[in-house]
Amino acid sequence: MVEFKREWDIFTSGHTACAGCGAALAIRTIMRAIGKDCIVVNTTSCSEIFSACFPRSAWKVPYIHVTFENGASVASGVSRALKAQGNNHTKVVVIAGDGGTADIGFGALSGSWERNEDILYIMYNNGAYENTGIQRSSQTPLYAWTTTSQIGKEIRGKQEPIKPMVKIAAAHGIPYAASASAGYLLDLENKVKKALNIQGSRFIDVLSPCVPGWKYDPQLTVEVAKLAVETGLWKLNEIENGDIQNEKITVQPNFKPVEDYLKLQGRFKHLTPDEIKYIQARVNKDWKR
Numbered sequence: 001m002v003e004f005k006r007e008w009d010i011f012t013s014g015h016t017a018c019a020g021c022g023a024a025l026a027i028r029t030i031m032r033a034i035g036k037d038c039i040v041v042n043t044t045s046c047s048e049i050f051s052a053c054f055p056r057s058a059w060k061v062p063y064i065h066v067t068f069e070n071g072a073s074v075a076s077g078v079s080r081a082l083k084a085q086g087n088n089h090t091k092v093v094v095i096a097g098d099g100g101t102a103d104i105g106f107g108a109l110s111g112s113w114e115r116n117e118d119i120l121y122i123m124y125n126n127g128a129y130e131n132t133g134i135q136r137s138s139q140t141p142l143y144a145w146t147t148t149s150q151i152g153k154e155i156r157g158k159q160e161p162i163k164p165m166v167k168i169a170a171a172h173g174i175p176y177a178a179s180a181s182a183g184y185l186l187d188l189e190n191k192v193k194k195a196l197n198i199q200g201s202r203f204i205d206v207l208s209p210c211v212p213g214w215k216y217d218p219q220l221t222v223e224v225a226k227l228a229v230e231t232g233l234w235k236l237n238e239i240e241n242g243d244i245q246n247e248k249i250t251v252q253p254n255f256k257p258v259e260d261y262l263k264l265q266g267r268f269k270h271l272t273p274d275e276i277k278y279i280q281a282r283v284n285k286d287w288k289r
């Protein structure tokens with residue numbers, strides 16, 4: 001049992017996230033692993049609204065709120081300014097939602113990867129634009145309901161699968177790309193610590209359940225985040241230096257049926273047995289089972 005010390009908390013209690021927010025849980029763990037020698041760049045999102053509404057702040061480290069789309073650009077500037085001052089120890093960390101990262105901020109992020117900027121970029125992935133009312137993002141799973149992927153006879157929630165951000169990051173050849181989950185906090189902490197000791201661009205995609213967006217009982221956040229991994233729907237992996245062939249799986253799934261994960265969430269409650277079968281078949285194919 002690891003002893004818990006309050007002074008380790010860099011992202012503190014008193015923020016205004018919903019009860020059971022997976023992003024808040026993940027960010028607290030991430031910041032504990034990073035420690036105080038860092039500058040946080042946080043894009044407009046739930047995390048910014050619940051942690052940094054003037055005059056209050058949940059952050060015990062220097063913090064910059066930036067617009068929705070330019071986390072990677074601002075972080076690039078901060079990182080280079082630190083180097084110009086001869087500071088090679090302060091870590092530059094981006095905390096951003098999936099909308100700000102995989103969609104609207106993607107051009108800036110891809111550019112930062114191509115230049116191998118010295119940044120640790122964390123995307124907490126709640127699978128939608130939650131802050132503005134649960135709109136679909138490229139990270140919304142196949143068939144999930146959102147306010148912009150409605151359920152009808154023809155259109156059955158989101159029609160496209162998730163854009164694979166870890167693979168895309170790895171394809172840029174960056175030193176470290178990984179996927180984590182708010183259900184496996186030790187795995188997340190280990191990945192953050194490993195990433196901190198690597199120079200250049202590092203990216204971690206953290207599955208972070210959202211209570212109103214995914215429509216589940218708030219006490220089930222960790223269970224939902226674990227089931228995503230156990231069913232094989234969410235892979236916990238690491239890819240170093242773009243070497244996709246040698247992808248490392250950090251937690252092996254035990255392949256519980258995907259239905260166990262889907263049935264806990266209202267965003268999937270419209271699914272027919274055939275649609276569930278199709279999702280299961282995709283997982284089986286992905287894992288070559």
Ligand SMILES: Cc1ncc(C[n+]2csc(CCOP(=O)(O)OP(=O)(O)O)c2C)c(N)n1
Pocket residue numbers: 044045046047067068069096097098099100101126128129130131132137
């Ligand atoms: C250019 C621009 N377009 C739209 C918005 C409105 N907006 C603010 S936060 C947000 C959603 C953020 O989604 P995401 O990055 O996934 O974070 P989450 O809210 O889910 O935590 C949107 C659309 C904005 N601030 N700037």
Ligand code: SF4
Pocket residue numbers: 016017018020021022023024046047050126130131209210211212213
């Ligand atoms: S809407 Fe979702 S991501 Fe935003 S604070 Fe609530 S639980 Fe967290």
